[in-house]
Amino acid sequence: MSDIADYYDLSRIRPEVQAKLRLVNELGREKFAGRAKGIDDDASFPVENYRDLAAEGFLGLCIPEEFGGWGFSMFEYAMVGAEIGKYCGATALTFNMHNSSMAWSRFMFDMPNLTPQEKAAFAPLRERQFRRAIAEKAIYSQPISEGGQNWTSKPNQTQCRKVDGGWRINGFKKFASLAGYCDYYTIVCTEVFEGQEPRHEDTMLFVVHKDAPGLSVRGEWDPLGMRGTNSRDLILKDVFVTERDLLMPRGIFNKTLPNWPHMMITLSPTYIGVAQGAFDFMVDYLKGKIPGQPPIDRRMYATKRVAVGKMYARLANMRALWWQAFGEAKGFPSKGEVLRMYAAQYNVMEGAAEMTSMAIRTCGGQSMLKSLPLERMYRDSRCGALMLPFTSEIMEDYLSVLALYDMDEIDSAPGDEGGARMSLWRGEHGAARSAR
Structure with a gap:
């Protein structure tokens, strides 16, 4: 399995963050990976994985240090989520739901457009959630979808x-x-x-x-x-x-979220992790190093080596753009930063599906068996591109609109029937638009 030094510039990552990344990889190798098949077979929740994460303090990852958390940035959270995804996609995806609730309370509180009165009202509410996650090891979910209703284009039906x-x-x-x-x-x-x-x-x-x-x-x-x-x-x-x-x-949700758009791409770390996990499995398989499988070295086949080269290049491009996008995550981003964010989301969700598909083709028929993890990773990877609010089709539209139209032209661009672009970033006018 890959090491964080294989794909990150460690000089840009705080030592305490590196330690947690290595810790979550240890949990992944020793516990999460072995449980993943049973979780998938039974469609059962990864209860034991959450016990392990809670015991090590990961439920407080985004919570400020003054409340007993680790105070990780969005950039640092994304790296942790991706490492979990290498071993168990379902654990990483649900872990995001918990951390999103903590992140909304953490980062929206710090938005410069909040008044002192709004922050004073916000402070005790967020402290209550933080204390629960730290003292009680409480787990949060963040259900938004309503089945057939696009919450980005019309008010929530709940x-x-x-x-x-x-x-x-x-x-x-x-x-x-x-x-x-x-x-x-x-x-x-x-x-x-x-x-x-x-x-x-x-x-x-x-x-x-x-x-x-x-x-x-x-x-x-x-x-x-x-x-x-x-x-x-x-x-x-x-x-x-x-x-x-x-x-x-x-009023704070509508005042802040449109101006913190990176908050809506926190599903992507899971899929970077799934893509990396598929690549790692493929490399070990071709080397004949999969436990329980014959130690057959398949590296002599030129077609397989070419496929590995293509996949490494694809994964490196995906991760570089994704890492830059999360490194730029903040309130009130520039247009260029938002375009890179949309492009990163699109590339990760499309790329994860491509990576797992190519990994199966490269490894061959054995990799289709449910006894091996690649088949599960393939199915997991198919789910990312259709997840709201930023499906691949929505990202294609948003990228084209921001690339082709000036900011004062966006609302007149064709294709916004039924408020389809409600979640599109609109710069300094975002909060006003979202309140319509």
Whole structure:
């Protein structure tokens, strides 16, 4: 299996981050890799992997040090997520859901466009979430999809309505990763008012405990890939929440997220990891170093060597762009930084599927067997390009629009029917657009 020194410039990575990257690789080699097949076969949640991650402190990865966390940047989190993905894609993908909730509270609080009053209201809310993750080792999920509803183009169909002492939430979430296994769900919903159509600017985020009355998990989970995410349906029926349950105060989500667009590509580390894992397996297979397999050296075949060269070049290009994009992750990025971010997301999601497909072709028929991990990696890799909010098709559109149109022309560019470009970055006008 590859080492972080094989593909990262370690002089640009803090020593304490390097130590955690090596630790997660140790967990991956000794524990995650061996469990991955059973998790995939049974479509079961990686409970033991989460126990290991929690025991080593990884649940606090993005939490500021003053609250007991590690204070990792988005760039540093991405590297950790990618290393997990080398061994178990489902663990890496769900780990992102937990860390996204922590990251939203961490990085959006630091946005320069928040007023002192907004930060004062935000501070106790985020501290509550941080303390839970550190002291209780609480795991968070972040279900957003609603099945057939594009939450980037229209307000969330899960709605909350004001009642005495708080709100009542009604709705459902599709593909709710960690369903039944997390401690808290970060619920994105729309506050509705009598006589008024639902609006994006009325988006609210609440943290709902797994045992809250009215919350239930339903449905089967038998997908193509990423089977261990346990992404079943989450039903909310008159779930009561109060102001103490807010993830962030009213209005801050719409004021900050459009100006922190890198927050929406945090699925990509998983797929960089899957691609690297597939490459590593292929190299070991061709060397005859796979445990339980005959020690046959297949490196003498020119066709296989050529394929390995092509794949190394593809993976190196993917990682270089992806690493640069996450290194530039911050609030209020430039247009060039956003274009690189979109290009990185597109290249990773498309490239992971290409890499695993080529790895199977290069290794040959044995690699199709479920007893070997490459077949699972192949199926896992097919899932990335269709994940909202930044599917490959959306990235193609966004890249073309930002490349072809000046910022003051974007809203008049064809193809925005039905608000299809609601999640498109619009520079300094982003927050205003998202509130429409």
